[in-house]
Amino acid sequence: xxRTFLGMPTTAPAGVGQLRGAESFPAAARRALGDAQLxxxxxxxxxxxxxxxxxxxxEVPDWERLRAAGxxxxxxxxxxxPELLEQLEQRVSAAGGVVHWAADAIEANAIVVDLVRxxxxxxxxxxxxxxxxxxxxxxALEGAGIAPVETDLAELIVQLGEDRPSHILVPAxxxxxxxxxxxxLRAMPGVDPGLTxxxxxxxxxxxxxxxQTFLSTSVAVSGANFAVAETGTLAVVESEGNGRxxxxxxxxxxxxxxxxxxxxxxRDLEVFLQLLPRASTGERMNPYTSMWTGxxxxxxxxxxxxxxxxxGRSAVLADEVGRQALHCIRCSACLNVCPVYxxxxxxxxxxxxxxxxxxxxxxxxxxxxxxxxLPYASSLCGACYDACPVKIDIPELxxxxxxxxxxxxxxxxxxxxxAYAMDHPALFAAAxxxxxxxxxxxxRGRGLPPPLSGWTAxxxxxxxxxxxFRQWWAQR
Amino acid sequence: xxxxxxxxxxxxxxxDPAPAPVTVPxxxxxxxxxxxxxxxxxxxxxRAHVHQVAEPAVADTIAGILPxxxxxxxxxxLPPAWLPATVTVRADDGHDxxxxxxxxxxxxAAAVAIADTGTVVLDGSPDQGRRVLSLLPDLHICVVRAxxxxxxxxxxxxxxxxHRPLTWISGPxxxxxxxxxxxxxxxxxxxxxxxxxx
Numbered sequence: 001x002x003r004t005f006l007g008m009p010t011t012a013p014a015g016v017g018q019l020r021g022a023e024s025f026p027a028a029a030r031r032a033l034g035d036a037q038l039x040x041x042x043x044x045x046x047x048x049x050x051x052x053x054x055x056x057x058x059e060v061p062d063w064e065r066l067r068a069a070g071x072x073x074x075x076x077x078x079x080x081x082p083e084l085l086e087q088l089e090q091r092v093s094a095a096g097g098v099v100h101w102a103a104d105a106i107e108a109n110a111i112v113v114d115l116v117r118x119x120x121x122x123x124x125x126x127x128x129x130x131x132x133x134x135x136x137x138x139x140a141l142e143g144a145g146i147a148p149v150e151t152d153l154a155e156l157i158v159q160l161g162e163d164r165p166s167h168i169l170v171p172a173x174x175x176x177x178x179x180x181x182x183x184x185l186r187a188m189p190g191v192d193p194g195l196t197x198x199x200x201x202x203x204x205x206x207x208x209x210x211x212q213t214f215l216s217t218s219v220a221v222s223g224a225n226f227a228v229a230e231t232g233t234l235a236v237v238e239s240e241g242n243g244r245x246x247x248x249x250x251x252x253x254x255x256x257x258x259x260x261x262x263x264x265x266x267r268d269l270e271v272f273l274q275l276l277p278r279a280s281t282g283e284r285m286n287p288y289t290s291m292w293t294g295x296x297x298x299x300x301x302x303x304x305x306x307x308x309x310x311x312g313r314s315a316v317l318a319d320e321v322g323r324q325a326l327h328c329i330r331c332s333a334c335l336n337v338c339p340v341y342x343x344x345x346x347x348x349x350x351x352x353x354x355x356x357x358x359x360x361x362x363x364x365x366x367x368x369x370x371x372x373x374l375p376y377a378s379s380l381c382g383a384c385y386d387a388c389p390v391k392i393d394i395p396e397l398x399x400x401x402x403x404x405x406x407x408x409x410x411x412x413x414x415x416x417x418x419a420y421a422m423d424h425p426a427l428f429a430a431a432x433x434x435x436x437x438x439x440x441x442x443x444r445g446r447g448l449p450p451p452l453s454g455w456t457a458x459x460x461x462x463x464x465x466x467x468x469f470r471q472w473w474a475q476r
Numbered sequence: 477x478x479x480x481x482x483x484x485x486x487x488x489x490x491x492d493p494a495p496a497p498v499t500v501p502x503x504x505x506x507x508x509x510x511x512x513x514x515x516x517x518x519x520x521x522x523r524a525h526v527h528q529v530a531e532p533a534v535a536d537t538i539a540g541i542l543p544x545x546x547x548x549x550x551x552x553x554l555p556p557a558w559l560p561a562t563v564t565v566r567a568d569d570g571h572d573x574x575x576x577x578x579x580x581x582x583x584x585a586a587a588v589a590i591a592d593t594g595t596v597v598l599d600g601s602p603d604q605g606r607r608v609l610s611l612l613p614d615l616h617i618c619v620v621r622a623x624x625x626x627x628x629x630x631x632x633x634x635x636x637x638x639h640r641p642l643t644w645i646s647g648p649x650x651x652x653x654x655x656x657x658x659x660x661x662x663x664x665x666x667x668x669x670x671x672x673x674x
Contacts, residue, residue, distance in 0.1 A: 006477055007485035045656040052656075065504040076498035082487045095639070101480040153662060154653035170653050177654055199654040203662045210663065215573050231638040241611065241649040241664025248607045249573060259483065266638050270630040271504070277593075281652050284518060285593035288664060289644035290607075296641045298570070299606040314486035320495075 010103070011367040012312035017105040017136035018164075019312075019366050021350015024373040026458065028348040029340075038345050041176045046336045052282030053333065060278065069271045071391040074327035077262060078317060084229040084262045085308060091232025095294020097304040102256075104311045109140035111307055112221065112254055116146050119252050119303075121219045127236060127243045128152035129223025130168060130330055131256050131309060133352040134365075137221065148221070149213055151242035153206050160187035166346030166354060168332040169280055174345050177202065203240075210242070220246035220301070224257040225329070226272060227306075230265045233293045234306070237276060237286050247290045253301035258309050260317075260326040272329060275389035280331035312365035321400045325361045327390045332357075334384035334394060340377055349374060356384035360397040368404045375401035376458075410451035433471075435464040508627030511591050515625055516672065518594025522647030523660050524668040531673050535560040538583065538617060541669055546580040549609055553602025554583060558619060568605050576608060581615035582665075587642075588635050589620045589670075592628040594647065596620060596670065599640040607641055616665040618645070621673045 012019055021028060032038060057063055077084060089099040102108035116124055124141065126132065126148050138148040150159045157172035158165050161183040165171030172180065181197040188209050195205055222243070226235040234255055236243050247253060263269065277286045295304055317323045335341045335355030346354030351362035351371065359378055363371035375398050378384075384394040421427045447456035477485070516526050527537050539560035542548065547564045549571065559565050566579070576582075585603035586596045596618050598604045610616050626632050636642060649664030660666065 007482060007489060009486050009490040041655075049652075049656045062504040065501065068501050069504055072498055072500040075495075076500060079491070079495040079498055081491070082484050085484070085487075101478070101483050103479045103482050103486075107479055151663075152653070153651050157653070170656060172653060173656065180654060199651075199657060199659040200661060202654060203651055203659050207662055211577070214663070215577065228638065233638040239649070240651045240653075240662035242662070244607070244611050244643065245663055248611055259487070267630075267633060270506075270633045273633075274504075274629050281656075281658075283522075283646070283658070285590075285595045285644065285646035287522075287646050287648070287650045289642075291638065291642040291644075293639050293641075296600065299600055299641055300608075308483070310483045310486060314483065314490045317487060318490035323490075 009314035009318040010310070010312070011315045012365045013104050013106060014366070014370065016109070017134050017311075018352045019134060019362050020370050023350070025348055025350070025377045026373060028350065029344040029377070032344045032348045037176075038174050039343060041174055042342055042345055044176075045170070045173050046342050049282055049336045053279060053336070054282075056278045056282055056284055059284070060274070066271055066274055067389055067391050070275050070329075070389060071327060073263060073268050073271060074390055075324075077260065077264065078323055078326055080264070081259060081262070081317065084264055085259055087229040088227055088232060088262050089308075091229065092294060092306050095232045097232070097294045097306055100305060100307045102307055102309045102311070105135035108135050108256060108307055108309050108311065109137055112137060112256065113140055113144045113146065115252070115254055115305055116141065116219050117144065119219050121146070121217065123147045123149060123213075123217050124219045124221050125149050125151050125213060125217045125246050125250065126155070127220065127222035127238065127246045128155050128171070129221070129256065130352060131223045131258050132221060133165060135256070135309070135311060137256070149210075149217070151210055151214070151246060152238075153203060153240055153242075156206055156210070157183055160184065164347055165352060167335060168330050168353065168355070168357075170332075174347070214245040214249055218250050219252045219254065220250040222246055222253065222255045224255050224261055225276070226269060227257060227262045228264075228266050228269065229262050231293055233266065233291050235269065235289060235291045237273075237289045239281065239287045241288055244288055244290055247292065248300050250301055252303040252305070254305045254307065256307040256309060258311070259313055276329055276331055279333040279387070279389040315367070316361070316364040319364065322360070322364050322397060324392050325357065325364055325397060327392050328357050328361065329390060331389055333387040333389060337383040337387045338378075339381060339383070340379060344377075349377065356394045357392070360392075360394055360401060363401055363405075368401055369406060372405040375405055408451070408454060411455065414452065429468075429470055432468045504630075505628065506630040508592075508631070510625050510627050512622060512625060512672065515589060515591035515594065518591065519647070519670055522594055522650075524594070524647050524670050527669065527671045529671060529673070532557075534558040534619060534671055534673070537671055538563070541617060542581055542615075547578075548581045548583055549576055549579045549613065550583050551603055551605025551609060553605075554585065555603070558583065568609055573608060573612060577612040579613050581617060582609050582613040583617045583619070584610055586618050586620045586624060588632050589625045590627075590629060590632045591625055595632070596645050597632060597636060598643045598645065599636060601640075607643055610643065610645070611664060614665055615667040615669070616645075617669045617671065619671045619673065
């Protein structure tokens with residue numbers, strides 16, 4: 001059925017993966033705002049990362065030129081996406097890899113499940129990957145009797161806590177050290193009961209817990225930060241070494257990447273490897289970056305599969321304004337500076353892509369109707385645009401998507417009436433005088449009556465002035 | 477239509493009308509003099525231990541880092557003169573991973589180092605070995621020659637061969653996953669020594 005318009009840009013299917021929330025943003029945000037612990041944890045963590053990131057970006061004299069280059073490279077990628085993907089496929093294949101294409105989450109999950117089954121393994125180790133969260137790969141693997149083991153510390157905290165990720169970079173940002181200790185004590189087999197909440201002690205516990213799993217699992221699944229069309233090189237950027245474990249130790253490596261992750265040339269990495277760590281973790285360089293091109297005999301996995309995923313990206317690409325959301329390199333700088341994200345946390349956005357970038361990416365991947373409240377999850381303050389290392393104009397996209405979201409009939413009626421009044425000066429003056437009548441109805445802050453109450457549910461109605469400008473002018 | 481043709485057809489349809497060709501501005505910094513003091517500063521800032529010695533002193537320096545009788549694994553092409561007599565050396569000949577994880581440390585050379593970011597890059601050459609060697613042991617000693625140091629990331633990419641497996645290392649294994657503070661020591665080597673030769 002979903003193949004009716006074969007070959008036309010298509011949004012991500014519902015019922016699989018995690019791009020749609022169970023409730024609207026305002027409803028979920030209201031509940032999140034009541035969680036004082038969550039707000040303390042987020043306030044502390046985002047303030048820390050903003051200070052670190054600001055300091056290391058301040059060291060780079062050509063930061064704005066790097067941003068301009070990064071933005072232009074991504075625009076170039078989108079303009080030539082089909083040919084770059086074909087080139088990437090050819091280069092990866094020539095280097096000994098196998099390339100698979102997946103039109104959506106269902107196809108991608110089926111490909112990965114089949115590949116894992118073919119190895120005979122009933123367990124995979126995973127590098128933290130947004131795209132495999134997006135498609136619900138873990139659920140698909142579990143459904144096929146294959147155990148996915150998340151190896152990133154924050155993902156492990158989320159998995160052991162039977163929780164959901166709430167940040168692109170640090171999925172457990174909503175947990176503080178005391179909560180992490182409790183999760184480990186409750187759910188980590190063989191953990192030292194004397195565990196303290198020192199971050200170094202918690203990290204050491206994860207090291208001990210995962211080491212044997214790394215050594216004994218024959219299949220890994222990763223995402224990709226970059227894939228170079230010119231050379232067929234894949235790159236994964238990480239901190240802990242769990243990525244290196246997954247990319248080095250198993251016999252079989254399966255990498256799933258969104259089609260927009262391709263970059264044209266090897267040289268393009270010189271821009272992104274400067275932008276990403278400083279914008280993301282606030283480091284001059286992240287501890288580990290792994291790059292590989294196909295298979296290297298005698299070193300690392302001897303079987304490499306690359307799964308190229310659409311899952312709604314073609315629909316995003318089809319929107320000339322909206323397509324810049326595909327520039328995103330998943331640094332999460334926009335989350336860390338967003339006053340809305342800092343107060344609501346990531347879960348309120350429903351999708352695996354939270355924060356400002358999620359508010360523009362998720363509705364485009366699913367179709368705006370399925371995430372209609374997300375373009376409103378912003379005050380349009382513009383901090384996200386300033387922070388974005390590839391200059392995605394998120395405020396512009398938010399307004400663009402608000403325009404596409406379904407609007408209540410009452411709103412259209414009021415807007416039409418306002419437009420008519422503004423076209424007719426006498427009517428406009430009368431309307432302005434009429435607003436003064438509302439001063440008689442009570443104190444400021446009261447909402448409008450139905451059917452207009454929806455508009456004032458999230459906004460204060462301004463207090464009408466005692467005298468309009470026209471009246472003041474007439475009296476001079 | 478298979479998935480490949482479907483996706484390519486969708487993307488082509490999405491790009492109709494064709495966007496204007498894009499010229500990438502490349503006026504960001506590429507030149508720059510190598511500053512070894514900056515490299516040392518950056519490495520130290522991310523908790524790597526730096527030793528600046530002349531090449532004949534490498535073995536003594538390593539003897540000072542590792543306790544007597546320590547077991548180390550080394551890539552097959554590592555210069556033998558770098559190895560002190562005080563440690564037990566196993567040259568890698570395809571050891572299985574459980575043997576590598578059991579040693580006390582690994583000694584490698586490097587392909588490139590980047591002063592700006594405090595990074596060393598390994599490319600799997602005979603004096604650096606398989607990727608697993610510098611991953612499983614808890615301590616990594618990496619010997620870098622001054623001639624291998626470049627000023628910045630663009631200069632590093634010019635020197636590196638994308639067809640080799642590359643590992644970029646900036647300080648010991650770390651995480652920012654607990655309250656977004658950097659903590660050293662998760663899955664990779666928790667201790668990193670850089671021996672910088674003139």
